[in-house]
Amino acid sequence: MKLFSLLLAFSVGTIIIGCNKPETPQLQSVVKNTIDTAIVVYDTASIPPGPEREFILLGRELFMNTHTLIGPKGTIAQIAGNEMDCQNCHLKGGTKPFGQPLVTVSGRYPQFRGREATILTIQDRVNNCLDRPLLGKHLPFNSREMNAFAMYFKWLWDKNKNALKVPGDIPNNLTWIDRRTDWKKGKIEYEQNCARCHGLDGEGVKTPSGYGYTYPPVWGMHSYAVGSSMHRVGKLAAFIHNNMPNDMDVTHIRMSVDQAYDIAAYIDNDSINPRPNFHEEASLYPVVKHKPYDYPYGPYADTFSQDQHKFGPFKPIEDYWKSRKK
Numbered sequence: 005m006k007l008f009s010l011l012l013a014f015s016v017g018t019i020i021i022g023c024n025k026p027e028t029p030q031l032q033s034v035v036k037n038t039i040d041t042a043i044v045v046y047d048t049a050s051i052p053p054g055p056e057r058e059f060i061l062l063g064r065e066l067f068m069n070t071h072t073l074i075g076p077k078g079t080i081a082q083i084a085g086n087e088m089d090c091q092n093c094h095l096k097g098g099t100k101p102f103g104q105p106l107v108t109v110s111g112r113y114p115q116f117r118g119r120e121a122t123i124l125t126i127q128d129r130v131n132n133c134l135d136r137p138l139l140g141k142h143l144p145f146n147s148r149e150m151n152a153f154a155m156y157f158k159w160l161w162d163k164n165k166n167a168l169k170v171p172g173d174i175p176n177n178l179t180w181i182d183r184r185t186d187w188k189k190g191k192i193e194y195e196q197n198c199a200r201c202h203g204l205d206g207e208g209v210k211t212p213s214g215y216g217y218t219y220p221p222v223w224g225m226h227s228y229a230v231g232s233s234m235h236r237v238g239k240l241a242a243f244i245h246n247n248m249p250n251d252m253d254v255t256h257i258r259m260s261v262d263q264a265y266d267i268a269a270y271i272d273n274d275s276i277n278p279r280p281n282f283h284e285e286a287s288l289y290p291v292v293k294h295k296p297y298d299y300p301y302g303p304y305a306d307t308f309s310q311d312q313h314k315f316g317p318f319k320p321i322e323d324y325w326k327s328r329k330k
Contacts, residue, residue, distance in 0.1 A: 008140030043210065044164055046099045056155060059148075064158025065296030066149055067091055067098065071216045072101055074149060081149070086227070087210075092220040093137060093234065095247060098160060102172030102246035110154075110161035111168055118294030126154055138293075139230040178242045180297075180318040181265050185237060187315070193263050197249055198222075206277055223277035230274070230281040230301075231288055238298040239316060240268035269315055272300075297321040 051057040058126065065071050067090040074083040083086030113126040124132075130153050131142040143150045164170065195204065201219040202208055208221035221227040233239050245264035252258045259267065271277060289295045293305040300314035308321050 007040075007178065043273050045086040046097065046160060058318070059152045059155040060159045062149070063152035063154070063159075064097060066152055067094075067156060069216075073145075074140075075216070077215060081138045083134060083138075083143060083149075085141075087216050088138055088220050088227075089216075090133065090138075092217070093228075093243075097243055098157075100247075101170060102242075104243065105170050105173050106157055107160045108168050108173055109162045110157045111166060112174070118119055118291065118296075119288050121289070121291045121294060126157060130154075136230075136282075137234065139229055172246060178245055178261055178264070180238070180316070180322060181262055182317060182319060184312075184317050185265045185269035185315045187266065187269040187273045187276075190263075190266030191270070193259070193267050194270050197257065197259065197263075198267065201250070206271065222271050223279050225278075229279060229330045231284050235272055235279070235300070236296060236298045236302075237265065237268045237272055237315065238296070240272060241265040244268055265316075272314075297325070 027243055045272075048061060051060055070084055070089040070091075072078065073080045073086040073153040074080055075087050076085065078084070091097060093104055094106050098104070098106030099259040109129075111127065114123050116122070117124045117129075119132075120128075127143075127145045127150055130150060134142060143153075151174055156298055168174070199261060202222050204218070206221060208217045208225065209219040210216070211218050228234050234243070241261070241264040244259050244267055248259055248264075249255065274281075285301045288301075289299065295304060295313075297318045298313060298316070300310065302310045302313070304310075304313060306321065308325055309326070312318075313321065
């Protein structure tokens with residue numbers, strides 16, 4: 005109850021991945037809805053008083069300041085294993101178009117997931133993110149914190165008027181480039197465009213307090229693990245192209261599709277940029293044919309090499325599987 009009072013007492017701020025900048029006290033993300041062109045404003049001040057408001061605000065605070073509340077030194081519990089926050093990958097509280105938005109996630113779960121070859125609930129999916137990107141352990145399904153996450157996602161879904169189309173949400177992919185990615189070019193691009201925020205060593209920049217990140221790590225032992233979605237070159241390239249550099253609205257610098265693929269190949273090149281590896285290869289994607297084209301670990305249900313599944317070209321793999329479905 006003490007935490008709820010604290011949450012209600014201060015304004016909720018937003019920090020996002022890359023070159024993070026403080027935003028207005030309320031969550032004010034405006035999303036163009038592709039179904040009816042309505043404008044959706046996610047404003048926490050509009051939530052009516054009551055127990056649901058308390059849980060929604062707690063869920064958002066867990067999302068925005070994960071490391072503070074359930075990180076290694078969490079004030080509620082020690083669940084996450086690193087000092088990253090959910091909002092490092094799901095920008096503006098999960099509301100930014102093409103920033104891995106979660107506006108429709110409550111409407112999409114339960115859903116089948118090829119990585120586990122079973123039906124997952126929204127609670128399963130939260131725990132998946134605590135597992136790999138945040139290097140942590142699971143929240144109990146009926147815990148206050150898990151219910152708070154679920155209530156926050158439901159609020160986003162309700163604000164979206166239960167409409168299942170948000171730009172960059174389903175799907176959030178790029179067209180495959182027609183060549184193999186070039187991580188050596190990506191290294192040069194990274195040093196020119198990304199290192200100023202994420203560091204030449206890729207390990208981000210800590211906050212002045214030394215706990216948590218102003219700019220999150222993109223590799224190293226405190227970044228996302230092998231098996232995370234961002235560890236797929238295609239997935240990371242889409243995120244980079246659509247969102248990085250984070251201040252591109254000011255600088256008018258935006259990574260091209262080719263640049264994004266090469267940078268993603270460099271960041272996710274484990275041979276030079278190691279990251280946590282829980283050696284789960286045998287347990288992930290138990291049905292081999294469900295592996296994405298850019299999943300970097302075999303075995304595969306096709307004849308393409310592990311190197312090609314990691315670095316491309318990916319279009320021949322896609323064409324092969326499309327031909328098999330005819």
